[in-house]
Amino acid sequence: MSTSPSTGGDDLMYGETSDQEEKILVSVRLRPLNEREIARNEVSDWECINNSTIIFKSNMPERSMFPTAYTFDRVFRSDCQTKQVYEEGAKEIALSAVSGVNSTIFAYGQTSSGKTYTMRGITEYALADIYEYTEKHKEREFVLKFSAMEIYNEAVRDLLSTAITPLRLLDDPERGTVVEGLIEDTLIDWKHLQELISICEGEAQRQIGENTLNEASSRSHQILRLTVESSAREYSDAGKSSTLTATVNFVDLAGSERASQTLAVGTRLKEGSHINRSLLTLGTVIRKLSKGRNGHIPYRDSKLTRILQNSLGGNARTAIICTLSPSRSHVEQSRNTLLFASCAKEVSTNAQVNVVMSDKTLVKQLQKELTRLETELKSSRSNSSAGDSIALLREKELQIEKMQQEIKKLTWQRDRAQSHLQSLLKSVGIKDQIFRMDGHSAPESSEMINALRLEGTKFFKDYDDPSAVSPKKQTIQIPEDPEDNFLLDGSTPKFSGQGWEDIGNRNSEDVKDICEQIQGTVMVESRMNVKKEADVVLPALEEEKLVANEEDEAPSSQEEYEELIHINSNKRHDAVKQKIQELHKTITHLERSPSFSEAGESSSKSLKWTRSKSKRSVLMTIPYALWSEKEEDIGSVSPASEKDFHESPEDLEHKLPELEHDVKLENKPQEDSQNSLYGASAEEDIIKDIDVDVEDTASVLDFVAGVNKMAASLRAEHQSRDIRACLSLLHLRMDVFHLPRHMIILRFRRPPLGITTVTGKSYFFLLFKGDPSDNVYMEVELRRLYFLKDTFSRGNNTIIDGKIASPAASLKALNRERDMLAKQLQKKYTKTERERLYQKWGISLDTKQRSLQLARRLWSDIKDVRHIRDSAALVAKLAGLVEPRNAPKEMFGLSFSTSQRPSWRDNIQQVCYRYKDLHQEKMDKGKPLEMYRQALWGGWHLCVSQKCISKFMKRKQALYASKR
């Protein structure tokens, strides 16, 4: 049996859509000049120069700016018969109904352009063909039901009923908008159908009352609808056929000029405005759909678009015939019609075969589908060595264990070195002086430099680069400006709220709002992706706990220290093991999960189904293209052929979310396949990054080992005031935490000596890639920290309420101010302002979408990070825009534990403001690296000086003014 519809014995050639989506078929019909027009000696300004192009012939000078040629799927000359218009512009679409596919034929055009003339013919031909088809295919059972309605003044009336009460529209989850109480007359024979059509015409005329038919039809929309229910053996279950159901709509719209009618008053105004509403909404819907389906499509704004929602970008095949009047006096309207047609040409619909199934059939169907998907999954896994997740996991587990051992060893070495160093420092009693960043106080230690070079990690080799910081510049310059000592006079660094274009004119409230939104979304999502999140967030949390422990209760002896390290290492090891176990579980779950089948469905064009309210049958929709293919394959029960399940890498990725990092955005497939971030723990990433990405630092282990060796050297050279010594110290206190592709993100496990109270549980993320300029950034950070340390260690200049305050009191005061500032910032922006910002960024207001869009935006910035300056900007972005602990997964899953603290966030932002603008300046004046360095220095400076910020702002403004 073939379900392919045919008329007169010929199989119809339906649109051979290789994909589910299909564009609306748009044709234009030019009507001939009518008698009145001929009497007025009018000539047609339009000419169809071939089957698809119509041109405007007149060379009126005022029209020269308009396009003269318009191309559509088909154009019909004025002497074309309606039969031809039907055959070439509507038949294929209309007859889809016999295959269970919804369809709609519209006529659009101004009054008297020939819509009704065309639609009547088309409706008759189509109904006749459908009827004939059913007669010829007696092996299938067909039931045809006819209904007709009119939308007039936004009221829906039944054209088969004499009742004048308007009909209500109801939303049905399965069928979309349904007209409640619409009579559906089951057709007995062809004569019956014709009678019904003439009733409709008469009724339309009667309901509009005093007007002539033409006037009436120009203001109302008429929809004739045929529902075709047919048996479909492809879905048969034990001899019982499932049913296909589809409707075909024939829509004669009101005159399109009504959409712009504005001068009417009274009743006419009402009519006009209602007609406006439907036609305007139709125009808007078509316009929006023509630009893609992003954003809100206002189907619900009018009755017409509600009723025809499926036909406008939904589950239907659609043809629009635009009718044109040839008359010169109608040229404006004709152009409008052609513009509408041009938009409609861009709209895609997504027609599905509608199958009504019994529960039993459905269950069988779904079971088959599930088996198929499972087989598919198995074969895809066995075909791909990378897809052999179990082996991969084992391998990873081994790697992790190895790494754990290494980390344990290194952590132990590091902490031992630290502990020795501390006791050494204490014993010589020079704790504070050694690292005082005063350029005049001590010479550099050339031995130290040599020692470092000898120890030579690649990272530090970069100091040899002439572009790196010169020795003189490596000394801290504590600002002379008294206002710079803001920490001492109780002032607080202010968030200037301007400067950096990207985030400069947003603020914490705004940021917080996004953060909350994202947080909410991500938390919901995180339940879905609990394994993914666990891979990223858990290590962070775990580490955080450890750090907190370490900070809260500093071990007093070496033994205690070692014991603590041991405990921590075990904890971490357990955490990693637990993660692996979770991953195993996830995969098993994935294989078994029904949601997996569903994921497979969407990516492999399989069945989509929704439960019917009746519980007895289920309406399924099947991609039209698939159905068409299936029609040749009668024997098979499966709704889709093998080739439809061919998987693109994206499909596979969807199916194996736990194993594959969302890599589409990154555009680096060869790396991505190995650089999964979410399918593995942080440690795995380290391993991968060592192999793949970290070029300058030969390996992280080398790097860490180098740091430890440096620590050993430092013990000997502890008196050095060289900045590198300080950096080494800094390194000693950092854990290599996470290594995404282009960057190494370091977290300070413990802040540098003496400033614990200031930094508290803050973590600092440094992003670098072994670039010489990375060191500059580290210096900046280091100097900032030392400035704070220095300030607090002196602690005798802080005046609070006229009294000299202790460091602890001044710290408290500082924290208070910071909190106050945070509150102020949070209150600063109104909802409207935030919405405006979202709009400016092109971020949809839908929360979930917004978080993803934001993440993508950020990701697109992240992915090109090659340089520390970009990294700094990135940090600021991350810090400023998201609640990073809950950052969407695209963002490496960084755990920014201190994002709540405005000081940290602001500081980095200030660095970036400063840098970015100075960088701009550098570009303008062609100054090389020196400026960059200064910029970073400036950034550091700005972190502590409100005055400097305003100075800088003024300078920036002056710079911009001078450029203009």
Ligand SMILES: Nc1ncnc2c1ncn2[C@@H]1O[C@H](COP(=O)(O)OP(=O)(O)OP(=O)(O)O)[C@@H](O)[C@H]1O
């Ligand atoms: N292609 C055509 N060939 C011959 N006559 C035509 C053609 N198209 C339209 N006409 C005639 O033009 C007149 C107006 O056509 P019709 O009523 O179909 O316009 P309409 O666009 O439906 O107008 P309204 O929006 O007012 O309903 C009718 O008399 C019709 O017979």
